[in-house]
Amino acid sequence: MSLIKICGLSTPETLEAALAAGADMVGFVFFEKSPRHLSYEKAAELGALVQGRARKIALSVDADDARLDAIAASLQPDGLQLHGKESPERVAAIKARYGVPAYKVIHVSTAADLAAADAYRDVADWLLLETKPPKDALHPGGNGVTFDWTLLDHLDRRLPFMLSGGLDPANVAEAIRTGHPDGVDVSSGVEDRPGVKNPDKIRAFVKAARHAYASALASSR
Numbered sequence: 447m448s449l450i451k452i453c454g455l456s457t458p459e460t461l462e463a464a465l466a467a468g469a470d471m472v473g474f475v476f477f478e479k480s481p482r483h484l485s486y487e488k489a490a491e492l493g494a495l496v497q498g499r500a501r502k503i504a505l506s507v508d509a510d511d512a513r514l515d516a517i518a519a520s521l522q523p524d525g526l527q528l529h530g531k532e533s534p535e536r537v538a539a540i541k542a543r544y545g546v547p548a549y550k551v552i553h554v555s556t557a558a559d560l561a562a563a564d565a566y567r568d569v570a571d572w573l574l575l576e577t578k579p580p581k582d583a584l585h586p587g588g589n590g591v592t593f594d595w596t597l598l599d600h601l602d603r604r605l606p607f608m609l610s611g612g613l614d615p616a617n618v619a620e621a622i623r624t625g626h627p628d629g630v631d632v633s634s635g636v637e638d639r640p641g642v643k644n645p646d647k648i649r650a651f652v653k654a655a656r657h658a659y660a661s662a663l664a665s666s667r
């Protein structure tokens with residue numbers, strides 16, 4: 447697999463840039479402290495523009511059922527990115543309630559952190575491996591920080607995984623060559639400042655990731 451996700455979209459123009467560039471997944475943030483947070487009204491407006499051209503992924507952080515119900519009603523997501531401390535039992539309950547794939551985030555800074563993924567093997571559909579937030583970080587994600595991708599040599603790959611954290615148009619090819627992820631995910635690396643996406647950077651990211659995946663495929667033949 448070679449999926450490309452652009453996360454934290456918040457305007458029709460940047461959403462269209464991601465869709466036209468060929469992103470497979472577009473992510474929408476429901477986390478009030480984030481500069482990328484969307485109201486339900488805005489999410490409904492943006493979601494309606496997608497029209498099946500990409501999977502709509504709703505990002506939340508330790509959301510309760512009432513919150514997820516409102517997110518589901520506004521966006522009608524094709525997947526739920528669970529970016530908090532959701533337990534395996536909570537992930538299973540969310541999957542059962544909403545019937546869409548669950549992308550469980552695992553925060554990584556050492557090989558030992560990858561062991562946390564084991565508990566989600568039978569309940570999540572995907573793992574999303576993101577850099578453990580720095581101690582002074584304001585948010586549990588979207589911090590634009592990479593981790594050592596060679597740690598992925600230690601990952602049990604029975605579940606597909608997306609690689610995330612600090613990716614950008616300049617480093618995504620190296621990330622794909624090193625970590626062999628099933629997908630790549632970016633937010634701040636295609637922005638001019640927090641919450642402000644740049645269409646040229648979105649296009650450059652998708653192009654670089656597509657090229658790297660095509661090269662990896664060609665060299666595996």
Ligand SMILES: O=C(O)c1ccccc1N[C@@H]1O[C@H](COP(=O)(O)O)[C@@H](O)[C@H]1O
Pocket residue numbers: 453454473475477480481482505507529576585586587588589590591610611612613631632633634635
């Ligand atoms: O983007 C945010 O503000 C955010 C807030 C809370 C949890 C996650 C958040 N972002 C997600 O983190 C990853 C990596 O982002 P980056 O590429 O390093 O900026 C991505 O999925 C973001 O959407």
